[in-house]
Amino acid sequence: MSELIMEPVLDPRGVPKKPIVKLAKRADMDDLRQGPVLFYDNTKLSFCNYFEVFSRIKENFAREGITISISARRARGGYDGEGSRRAVMDSAVL
Numbered sequence: 737m738s739e740l741i742m743e744p745v746l747d748p749r750g751v752p753k754k755p756i757v758k759l760a761k762r763a764d765m766d767d768l769r770q771g772p773v774l775f776y777d778n779t780k781l782s783f784c785n786y787f788e789v790f791s792r793i794k795e796n797f798a799r800e801g802i803t804i805s806i807s808a809r810r811a812r813g814g815y816d817g818e819g820s821r822r823a824v825m826d827s828a829v830l
Contacts, residue, residue, distance in 0.1 A: 765802075769800075771802070771803070775793075776810075777810075790807070
């Protein structure tokens with residue numbers, strides 16, 4: 737049997753041009769205690785009770801003195817990181 741030789745296939749879509757998203761600065765415990773801490777549900781957390789994770793995080797935070805938080809639930813669509821943060825803060829429940 738002869739060896740099958742496969743030529744590389746070029747993707748006709750080319751190289752996607754996506755913006756590079758910078759990660760947020762990691763807050764230390766003192767920053768978290770001063771708050772607010774944003775808990776953002778992008779509407780996917782209701783699947784399999786994943787929103788319960790936020791409840792446990794808030795309980796653990798409360799033990800550490802981190803009590804000022806904002807909860808928001810909003811579909812993510814169409815925002816970059818900063819735009820999403822502003823939109824969530826505008827509609828957040830304090």
